[in-house]
Amino acid sequence: MTAVGARTPVVAPVRAGVRLEDLSVRYGERTVLDRLSLHLAPGERVAVVGESGGGKTTLLRALAGLTLPDEGRIDLSPAGTQARVRVMFQEDRLLPWLGALGNVSLGLSPSEQHLARAALAGVGLGDRPDAYPHQLSGGQRQRVALARALAHRPALLLLDEPFGALDAMTRTEMHDLLERLLDDTGATTLLVTHDLDEALKLADRVLLLSGGHLTADLAVSAPRPRRRADLLDLRDLLEARLHSGAQQQGSGPGDVGPFQAKA
Amino acid sequence: MTGFKVTQDAVSGAITGRREERPGPSAGRRTSARAFSGWRSELLRWAVPLLLLALWQLASSTGWLNARVLPAPLAVVTAFWELARSGDLWHHFTISLGRAGLGVLIGGGLGFLFGVLNGTVRPAFLLLDTSFQMLRTIPNLALIPLVILWFGIGENGKIFLIALATFFPIYLNTLHGVRSIDPRLTEMARVYGLSPFETFRRVTLPGALPGVLVGLRYALGISWLALVVSESFGASSGIGFLAMDAREFFRTDVIVLAILIYALIGKAADLIVAVLERRLLPWQVRA
Numbered sequence: 001m002t003a004v005g006a007r008t009p010v011v012a013p014v015r016a017g018v019r020l021e022d023l024s025v026r027y028g029e030r031t032v033l034d035r036l037s038l039h040l041a042p043g044e045r046v047a048v049v050g051e052s053g054g055g056k057t058t059l060l061r062a063l064a065g066l067t068l069p070d071e072g073r074i075d076l077s078p079a080g081t082q083a084r085v086r087v088m089f090q091e092d093r094l095l096p097w098l099g100a101l102g103n104v105s106l107g108l109s110p111s112e113q114h115l116a117r118a119a120l121a122g123v124g125l126g127d128r129p130d131a132y133p134h135q136l137s138g139g140q141r142q143r144v145a146l147a148r149a150l151a152h153r154p155a156l157l158l159l160d161e162p163f164g165a166l167d168a169m170t171r172t173e174m175h176d177l178l179e180r181l182l183d184d185t186g187a188t189t190l191l192v193t194h195d196l197d198e199a200l201k202l203a204d205r206v207l208l209l210s211g212g213h214l215t216a217d218l219a220v221s222a223p224r225p226r227r228r229a230d231l232l233d234l235r236d237l238l239e240a241r242l243h244s245g246a247q248q249q250g251s252g253p254g255d256v257g258p259f260q261a262k263a
Numbered sequence: 264m265t266g267f268k269v270t271q272d273a274v275s276g277a278i279t280g281r282r283e284e285r286p287g288p289s290a291g292r293r294t295s296a297r298a299f300s301g302w303r304s305e306l307l308r309w310a311v312p313l314l315l316l317a318l319w320q321l322a323s324s325t326g327w328l329n330a331r332v333l334p335a336p337l338a339v340v341t342a343f344w345e346l347a348r349s350g351d352l353w354h355h356f357t358i359s360l361g362r363a364g365l366g367v368l369i370g371g372g373l374g375f376l377f378g379v380l381n382g383t384v385r386p387a388f389l390l391l392d393t394s395f396q397m398l399r400t401i402p403n404l405a406l407i408p409l410v411i412l413w414f415g416i417g418e419n420g421k422i423f424l425i426a427l428a429t430f431f432p433i434y435l436n437t438l439h440g441v442r443s444i445d446p447r448l449t450e451m452a453r454v455y456g457l458s459p460f461e462t463f464r465r466v467t468l469p470g471a472l473p474g475v476l477v478g479l480r481y482a483l484g485i486s487w488l489a490l491v492v493s494e495s496f497g498a499s500s501g502i503g504f505l506a507m508d509a510r511e512f513f514r515t516d517v518i519v520l521a522i523l524i525y526a527l528i529g530k531a532a533d534l535i536v537a538v539l540e541r542r543l544l545p546w547q548v549r550a
Contacts, residue, residue, distance in 0.1 A: 064454055086454065093451040097469040097546045106465065107455035132546045152455070 015042035016081045016155035016188045018063065023072035024212075025058050032058045034212035035072065040188055042077075047191045047199035049242070050209035056192040059209065060087070060158050063190065076156065086154035090161040092141040094133040094148075101129035104148045112151075119151035120144070122181060139170035143177070150181055157182075159191040163198070175201055179225065196238055200231040208241055216241045334516035339523070342516040351505075356524065359494065359501040362418070363486045366425025371482050374430040375475060378437025383467065392438075399431045403492055416497025421490075428489035432481035440474020441467060473547065476540050483532035487525055 018040035025033040061067035105116035123143040208216035322328040323335030346352035381388040414420030452462040494503020509517035
């Protein structure tokens, strides 16, 4: 595997293609991902849902190069894309000793500082470049973290329950903001979440991960911006599948993909 | 029992004085808080030391307190004035300051380097930490005979003692600072393309800085302790020498002056670190 996150000059947007083949990750005796195969088209927005411990975060960490798979392979295309994978974590992971702009420009070269400014303005915090993380609200901190991820013009953007700790109203605001920014950047995006509404609102495709297997692969083609009311049918389908998936854990990779629905 | 009463009043005055800063005290409390605010609360804070000083002066002036036991406060002031005017005080003061400064620089510098090394490189920690922890428990005074044998009674031995004493607080606090950095931040730095050196510069070092400054604070305090010890043998200059020399001539006023200077320098060192903390750690949430 190539060096994680090695610095590359930020150039024109690249959209990563992702191909996972028979990916397995084990923690000791426990198999977290079990021979998982998956293909993401460049520019696709995918949400991964499923119960806790179902392997969602492990999948994301494997794609980020933070967890090494025990078996199988991960191919990112075009070549050199591994260095252009960026992660937004559940916690903001901002450096407390840097201001908002300092955090966003982390890892950018001096000639790329304008990208940091633009990204911070893009999340609506252009007027607070010097604010330390402790001077910002939880929602504002996640905005800075989002700006940091986007300032690098990632080819693959990985979001690990990024809004899980926010209150409902801030979360809705963040969904709208993220949708707008993703439209602008066009990066291939993988969003891990336990919030079905969030998944259906933001993603073109929702994957259900249960017991280390993909148990559903649902295309969502409703026009944007999507309202919650438009998605209730899909939500019911997904919820039913989520519960049945939890009951028949370990039903094998053969279960992937029969579930296709169009909205 | 009156003395006790005064203290009690002073204490309760200080408490109400502080209460005033909090929002929304009850109306009755606000009145009493205002009565003890500003210069009034300052006066109360200093009432006991000033009273003691006045009693001390009175006891000396009336001859009740022998000058060989304790000189009058005014005698100490006179001694200060004489020594300051002749330039002797400045001479000895700068020499002491130089010794302490060089000792802290060497000991603290090494403590910082080894703290960072052992905090980031696991094999180095395993190799060195146990030995450092063993050396740490040796009292400074116990080393004096050896130090005299090794270095004679010149400057090197004194600086060695100060460096040794300041090494440990900075080493321990740097080590702790480096090790207490959230590993999730280092992981983030990796994902965001920072090289190991950049990660050190932008994550590890600033993260460890509060610990380093705590260590520096202790080290500066301890450096004066080591200075007193090292200047009490074979010294021909420095504040400690001034005190030792004064003992030969029963000049208690100079001895007390030397003690006061040590106290003031200690307090000044504390203030310097407090300023450094405010300057270098503007991001820390202050209570």
